[in-house]
Each structure stands twice: as C-alpha cells, then as structure tokens.
Amino acid sequence: MDGLKKRLSGSVQFKLSFTLSLAIFVVAVVAGVFSFLSAFDEAHELQDDVLRQVARLMDQQRISSVPADTGARLNDTDEESRVIVQRLGDGSPSAASVDAGGTLPLQTTLTDGLHTLEIGGETFRVLVRTNAAGERIAVAQESGFRNEIARDSALRTVTPFLILVPVLLLIVADLVRKMFRPIAALSAEIDQRAEQELHPIEASHLPSEVRPFAVAINRLLGRMDRAMDTQRRFVADAAHELRSPLTAMSLQAERLAEAEMSSQARAYLVVLRQGIERGRSLLDQLLTLARAQSPTALPRSSVSLQGTCRRVLEDLMPLAEARHIDIGMEGTQDAHVWVSELDMIAMVKNLVDNAIRYTPEGGRVDLSVTTAQRCAVLHIKDNGPGIPLAERDRVFDRFYRTLGSEQTGSGLGLSIVQTIANLIGAEIRLGFSDDTKQAGLSVTVRIPVADPSQAVKTQSSPHRI
Template identity: 70%
Template sequence: MDGFKKRLNASIQRKLSFSLLLAILGVALVAGIFSFVSAFDEAHELQDDTLRQIAALFDRQHLPLAHLGDDGRTQGSDEESRVIVQYLAGGGKAAGQGDAGAPLPLPLTLADGLHTLKVGSEPFRVLVKTTASGERIAVAQETGVRDEIARDSALRTLMPFLILVPVLLLIVADLVRKMFLPISALSAEIDQRSEQALYPVETADLPAEVRPFAVAINRLLARVGQSMEAQRRFVADAAHELRSPLTAMSLQAERLAEADMSGMARERLAALRRGIGRGRKLLDQLLTLAKVQAAPDLPTSAVSVQGIYRRVLEDLMPLAEAKRIDIGVEGAQDALVLVSELDLMAVVRNLVDNAIRYTPAGGRVDLSLTLEAGGALLQIKDSGPGIPAGERVRVFDPFYRTLGSDQVGSGLGLSIVKAIADRTGAEVRLADAAQAAPSGLSVSVFIPKAKLRVG
C-alpha cells in the first residue's frame, strides 16, 4: 500500500486520474442507491395504484366474483403474480375469516384503504373498498411478488449506471492522458536535444499552467548559452594570446639552432623545439574545438567525401611515410554529403591523424566509403592497439588519453570529431577493426542524407 501511495504522489497524472475516478465512483454509487430506492418505491406506488384500479373496476362494472373460481383468481393465471379479489362483507356473499370458501382469511373489521397483513405465513398487501352498492371487497397481492417486481424494475434503472460509469471512467482516464500529452511531448523534445541545442522551447501550444515552467526553462537555456559562449570566447582568446609568444619562441629556437653549440645543448634545444611544436598543435586544437562548439554554419553545397579523403591524405602522407605505414582509400565509390567542408575536413583529418600516430611502424590504415540507409558511412581502420571497450566512451572527453599510450598528443582529436558529429547530426561509432588480436580500431562516421556521386 505504501508503494502505491508513493507512485500515486510521484505522478500528477496518476493522482488526478485516481481522484477523478474515486469522485465518479462515489457520485455514481450515491446516484445509483438513490435511483434504486426511488424506483423501488415508485414500483410499489404503481402496484398500489393497480390494486385501486382493480377495485374501482369491480365497483363501476358491478362484476360478480363467482367467475374467479373458488380461490379468487382467474383459471390458468400465474400463481406468483396473481391478484386476489374477494368479498370482505356483504350479507350472504360474505367471505371472511371463518368462511371455508374464502380465498384469504381476512379480518372483517379491516377499515377501507391499504393494509399490509400477514395471512398465514405469507405477507399480503390488501386494499379494502366499499362499493357503491354497500358491499365490501378486498383486493390482495402477495408482498413477495410485489417486492420482486419492484426490485426487477429498480435494477433495470441501474443498468445505465452499470454500462455508462465504466465507459465514463475510461473516457476520463483517456482525457487526462491526452491533457498531459503536451508535457510528455515537451519532455521528450528536450530529452532528445544535444548539449549544443539551446534554442528556446516552443510555448504557444502549451497549457497555461505549464507555460510559466517552459518560460523558466527558456530563461535557463539562455543563461546556459551565454555561459557556454563566454567559455568558448575565453578559450579562443587565450589560444590567440598564447599563439604569438609560442610563435616568437619557435622563431628564436630556429635562430638558436643555427649557432654553434655542444651536442648536449643541441639535444636540449631539439627537446625544446618539440615542446614548442606540441604547444602550437594544442593551441590549434583548442581553437578548432572552440569553433566547432559554436553556432553551426549552414552548408551551402554538398561536399564530395572522396575529395576530402584526397586532401587529407596529401597533407598527412609525409607522416605516414615516415612510419612506413601503408595508407590508402578502398574503392572508388563517392558520395555527396550536406555538411560544411571545414567540418568534414576536420573530422577526417583528426581520425586519420590519430590512426597514423597510434599505428606501429609498418602498419596499415584504410579509408572507405559505403552508402547505407540513405546516408554515407565513412570508415577509418588501422592496425594499431585499438581502444579497450571500457574506455570507448571516455575517449570522447577533452584531454582524455588511453591508459598506457606512449604517443604524444593533446587528447582533443576525438572530442573535436564528437562535437562536429553532434552538431551536424552524424553518428560516431568505435569498434574493433579485426576479430583476432591485435585487432586495431575501426572508427565509423554515419552521415545521414547523402547521395551517390556518379562520374
């Protein structure tokens, strides 16, 4: 019972539905009892009127009672629903309490009007009337029969309640569910948004009671958007400010390399230049990440995937040749995707750069393109160590690097890929490139709404 109360209090819809159902059932029960009692009493009134009409008919028509038979009822009539008519007093025709021929042994002293008497072991409803000729007649009916008829009549009045109340309960439950549909739709719409989708919630179709809550959500989204924009501006400004001194340090290191120095000093200078290079690359990655997290630029034209592949391979081929890595594109199929050229270039470049860096010398990196489900599937496979299944969610976090990796990097490459994918509606999946170890890594990027390029 406590669990039911907790579930009831946790949901306004359940609480409202339950309260309405209880109210309807309570009103229906009271109305049903009132209707039953009223119909029961009215049926008794009608039966009393029937006794009066029978008595009036005998009085007006002066009908003899002999044709009713010795037991006071018509031959072949229903035993249970019979109405008994007999003389109560009237000279030689008197049929009273000591008359063996009388159907019912009724007291002769009964006053005119309606009486409820117990005759023998059966209760009777008796109407006593004095006719115009001075004779007294009694019209009687068993109360058990009367009650059964009245009960059947009253139960028939309850049939509409028994049919309509369940229908009303279903209608009310359905109406309450439909009334809360805008709230469910609003919840689903907000839940399906990406972290970058901070545009306001539409409030025109919401109920007046929910609209203030939606307006408050819109204000919160605006504040979050302003805070994120301030963070992006800070990262971009900091990267720009740091780029100038790093460039100056790089130039000074190049000039210093031209001077005469000892072997140990030259080794330390080489380490310094490598550190400066890593810092410049980190700044470039930070600027790229800040840019892709900003408001998206709508693409004006479709981009060729094979064209992007060629440009990326031209830029990164020296890095692959330095490690003797066999890199290339499988197949000649091309597709046009409605994505910003800079975004697609950043995605492919970061994935290929990671594949080359983490693939051992003499390894292999393959790029491929297939069309499926109305979209383009870009795949970059390598023969490197791969990524453990438990870390495939974490690797998309900024600055996260796989444990045990001896490669130098910023940890922002996959974060940039994920940010661009979320912003453009693409999907990034990580899997093993092969079944046997070492399995390598296969990165798939599915871009919807692509079309085959012929020629």
Template identity: 40%
Template structure:
C-alpha cells in the first residue's frame, strides 16, 4: 500500500541527495580549476628559479624523496641531461614549450618547459596529485551535509505528517458518515489543495442523498399504488365466494381476472423501471437498427389496435439508421409509447410510427389523433405514478402512471431526449432523439 508520507520523504531526500551530488561535483570542478591555476603557477615559478642554477655539464641526481611531487630535468642543446630529480620517475619526452599534458607509464603529467641560454628546463607534476586535492575539497564540503541527512529525514517526516493532518481529519469526518447522515463536509479551515476534493465529495453526497430520497419515495409510492389493486383483488375474491349463481360468479371471476392483470402490469412496470435505474445491471449498448425496432413494435400491437378500431402503421422507416443501444430496452420504450397512444386514441383514430434521420440525429416518433396532453401537463406526466385526468373522448381508464417514466429513464440511459408536443394528426407527438451511429452499420451485418 502506497503512503503519501513515505513517498514525499523518499522524493524529498532523493532530491536533496541529488542536489548534494551536483553541488559536490560543482565543488570538485571549481576546486580542480583553482588547483590547476595554482599548480601551473608553481610549475612556472619553479622552472624559472632553476635557470639561475649553475650546472657543471654532468647530471646531478637528488636523493630519492617520495614526498617530492615535482620532477625537474635540465638538458643542454645536445640532449645531455644536466640535472634530474627523482630519477626513478620517467619524465615524458618534451614536445613543446610552455604548458602541456603528457602521458607516461606512470600516468598523466602536467609539464611546463622553457629554454634559457641553450638549456631546456622542464618541470612536471602528476595529475593525480591535483585530482586528490580537488576530491578532498569536495568531500570536505559534502561531509557536513551527509552527517545531518538523518536529522533532515526525521524533520521532513514530522513536517509532512503535520501537513497531512487536515487530510487525516477529513478522512475521519467522512468515515463517520452513514447512509442516514449525508450532510456535506465542512470546508472551513481546510487547505486550498483539499477544497476541490471536498467540493467533489459534497457533490457526491448530495447526489447520493437525492438518490436515496428518490428510492424512498419510489418505495413509498409503489407501496401506495399496489395497496389499491391488492385491496380490490381481496374484495373481488370475496365477491366470487359470495356469488349466488353462476352468472354472478362468472362476472366476479372476470372482474378478478382483470384486477389480476392490472396488478401484474403494475408490478411488471415497476420491475422494468427498476432495471433502467442508474447503476442497475443492464445489457451492453450495441448497434441497433431503429427501423427494425419500429416495425416490431407496430406488428406486436397491431391486434390490439385492430380490436379498438385504430389505424396503427409505420408511416416512415428510413433504412440504415443505427444507434448504439439496448434493443430490448428500446422495444420496451416504443411499446409504452404505442400503448399510451392506444389508450387515449378513440375508435376510428390513427397512430403513426416513424423512424427517420434528422440532421445528425435519429428520431423515433409516435403521433396519434387522440385528445393530446395540455402543455402544462407535458412535463409532469414523466413523474412516477402521475396520471392525467381521464379524457371524456375515449372514456378509458388510466394506466399505472409508470409508462412515460420508463420511457424517460430508457432515453436518458441511451443519451437521448424524449419530448412531447402536438402531432400533425391533432393529438400527441412523442419524439425520441438519439445520437446517430452510422459508423456502426458495418459492425452489425
């Protein structure tokens, strides 16, 4: 499990160590540059001081002194060595006057050579001496920081913990929340960095509270709506028991069957609506040809329309109109719109179903010649269990009040929009607009 404190500690200590390493390297380079300038000056001064010496034409060798870091040699114009210090050290051949770098079997050397009265004077120093002095200078600079590094780590650990205390308090406050206590988290006194998180969290809590409230209202409304048909079923069952003759018993049984049908329809509508709720287990959205959904809906409800004397047909079905959706859910949506139109369209009326392309969208329409819905009621009819007054034209009893709520839930799940308006036939137009998915046509064949 990752830890913000450990991550910050590692990151900060790593950054400090990297900065120290860069600083040590810069110190080393600066010390090396200064050492080069100083030792080059010493080389030149030493060479110039040797020219004042008197050499008798034969080599004079100093005693082997390991503490002497310089090698000095003097040649005459014939190449005869007049003077040499540390003869066991192999001074490289002199190829140029002035300062130069030369290699030998003992490593790299810094050499200064000059000529004076026919003599060549060369002074050399091994470069390892300069490297060692520069490294010692860099280490002297870095060593105090390495000593205080553990103290610095402990200080960072404590300061990071202190800085994370508001986050710990926020976690404790959220942990105390229950489904019954979804009050927003206070933002007073919080650091600026935590406010976007708390704002998002409060938005989530508000949406959860709304969802729970809607769920409670749904359960209460469902219980209320089911109580009436169940009570009616009990009364109808009693009427069956009390029937005095076969005719009365048959009438009571017919009423009982109708009541059972209405109750079963209400329960089925409740289940359908529950399956369309956000977060419910639903089928994946796949390419669906909308015209096929329209034809299937018309064929399915044709017997009921014929029994009522209503002309139900597919007025327009543009080919190759594909949407990404759940085919079963779209069929349920169309079935609810057609049943709603059949319920309110009088005998001799007409219902047209259309599937067409409109700009960059796909439209599914159901137009009827019924009484329609007043403009003031068109938004309210999408509420659960809301029912318009029974119209005087058809005299049909109202439904469960869930059909259009199911339609809106399915439309929202598909990223579409359902709108109610006046139909050209004089009744109600229910229009569903969905995004076009023409690029999916090849995938569906």
C-alpha cells in the first residue's frame, strides 16, 4: 500500500492512469449491476406475461384443464420448464407428485393474480384467474427454471461489459502513455546532451501545458550559456594577459643566467625558471581547455589517426629521450576520423604526455591504432604505476592529480582529453596494462571513423618507430 501511495505521489502519468482506470471500473461495475438487475426483472416480467397469455388462451379457446393421466407421462418432457394448468377446488388432489406430472395442492382461497408459493419444498410462480364461466384456473411454473432463464438473460446483457471494460482500461493506459511520450522524449533529449550543448530545445511539438516549462528551461539554458561563455572568456583573457609577463620573466631569467653569481643564487635561478615554465605550461593548458569548451566548433576534416600519433611523437620525443622512455608506434594500421585536426592533436598529445611523465625512467610507452565496429581505436599503454580503480572517476576532474604522485603538472591534461572526447563523440576507457599485477595504464579511445571504406588503410607486421 505504501508503494502505491509513493507511485501515486511521484508520477503524474501513473496517477492519471490509476484515477481514470478506477473511475471507469467503478462506473462499469455500477452500470453492470444496474443492467443485470434490470435484465433479471425484465425476464421475470416476460415470464409472468407467458403465464397470463396461457390463462387467456384457456379462457378464449375453452380448452380443458383436466390433468392428464399420470401414467401417460412423456419421458422427454422437462418437468422444470413445463407450465401447469389446473382448476381450483376441483375434487381431491392428485395422488402423483408434481415432478411425476401431478397437480399442485393449491388452496381454493387464493385470490386472483400472481403468487409465489412454496409447495413440496419447491417454489412456484402461480397465476390465479377466474374465466367468463366462473371457473377459477391456476397457471403455474417452477421458479427455479424461471430464475435460471432470467440469470442467463441478465448475464448475456452484462457480458459486453465484462469483455469491453478490460479492453477499455488497456486503451486508456496506452493513450495516457502516448500522451506523456513527448515529455519522456524531451527528458531523454535533455539527458543525452553534453555539457556544452546548451542550445534551446524545440518546444513547438509539446503540449500547451508543458510548453511553458520548456520555455523556462530554454531561458535557463540561455543564462547558463552566457555564464559559461563569460567564464571561458575570463579564463582565456586571463591566460593571454598572463603570457606576456611570464614571457618577459623568462627572458629576464635567461639574461640573468648569463651574469656571474654564486652557486646558491644559480640554484635559486634554476628553481625560478622551472616555476616560470610550469606557469607557461599551465597557461597553455588553460587556453586549450577554453578552446575545447568553446561553443564555436572548429572545422572538421578527415584526419589520419596514424599521422596524428606520429606528429605527436615527434613533438614529445625530446621529453621521452630525457627520461629514457622507449616510445613508439606498433603496426601500420591506420584509420581516418572526421574531427578537427587541432582537437585530435591536443587529445593525443595530452594522453602521450601524461604517459611519458608518469612512466618511470627506462620505461615503455606503446601506441597502436586498430578499427572495430566502424570505430577507430587508439591504444596507449605504459608500464607506469597506473591509476587505482577508486580514482578513475576523478582523474578527469580539473586540477585533480593522482594521490602520491611526484610528477609536476597542472592537473588539466585528462580534463582536456575528456572535453575533446565529448565534443567529437569519442569514448575513453581506462584499464591496467598488466591485469595480473594491476600495474601500468592502458587508455583506449574509440572514435567514429570518417568513412567505413577508408577505415583501414594498411596493415602489416608490427614494428616500432
């Protein structure tokens, strides 16, 4: 009962369906009972008319009402359905029973009209009539048979209710569900949107009762879009404004390094230059994130995933060599994806840079491209510490860095990757390179291909560059 109350209070659709169904059921029960009783009474009235017509026929045709010989009872006669006709006060009662074809032991004092009498443990409907000759005639029939016919007639009247009411309840439930289908579709559309998709929803096809709600949502989306645009502009403008002083500080630090100074001052200068470089890297990441979150989509084209990976490897090869990381591509299989080339480069570069920085010196980073189910699949594996299962839901948050990490970074790399993935419709999965030891990081990126006929370009034996 508590569950029903909870559903009634929590769902307008269920409340409407339940209320309509209950109202239809109550009305159907009342109408069915009324129809049954009316048909039952009408059947009894028709049967009483039959008794009157038999009595009138006896009067008009002067047919003898003397009972037939009980010994000549017909075997195929239904004693329950037969109509008994006899004179009142005509000699002694019949020695045979009623079921055997005998007469009814009726009192001579019965008044003219219809009577319901209990005779020999059975109920009879008796019509007493005085004819033109002054004779009193009784026409009777067993009430059990009459009631059976009346019930059958009443049930045939109610049968359409019993059949059509369940069908009507199903139709009402289906109609209510279809009436709420635009609302469910609107909910699904809003739920499937990415965080950057703040364009207004189409409200013209919605019912007039729901349209004001959709208009209010559009206004809210507009305010959120303006607020997010203001935030993105602030981040981008702040990053642009900070690049100039950081560049100036970097130039001053380079000039200062040429001057003579003590070893302690030179150590401080090294720390200063590292801090300036981290600041510049953070600003570049902020600008990349602001561009990825911009509602203005960059022009898309067919981009080679193999070529993008090689270009990123060329840019990051000095960093990998400085840490003695064995990095390269495995295989020559290629796939083309329909994305912005700048977005693709930014995503791959952040993933590879993250792998290089978190892989210990002398480690290994492998890149490969495959295709599966009309998607290009990029695999990036390393033999670093990996990401614990408990932290995989948070590593894509901005400025979040894995606990216990000694690597310097902005904490924006994976956030940029996730933003670009949402923008181009890609899917990112994290796993372990070594499932047995639960070590190493395996990143799998699934991207829809530009053209299925161009998905696979070449495939040969694996090699590394």
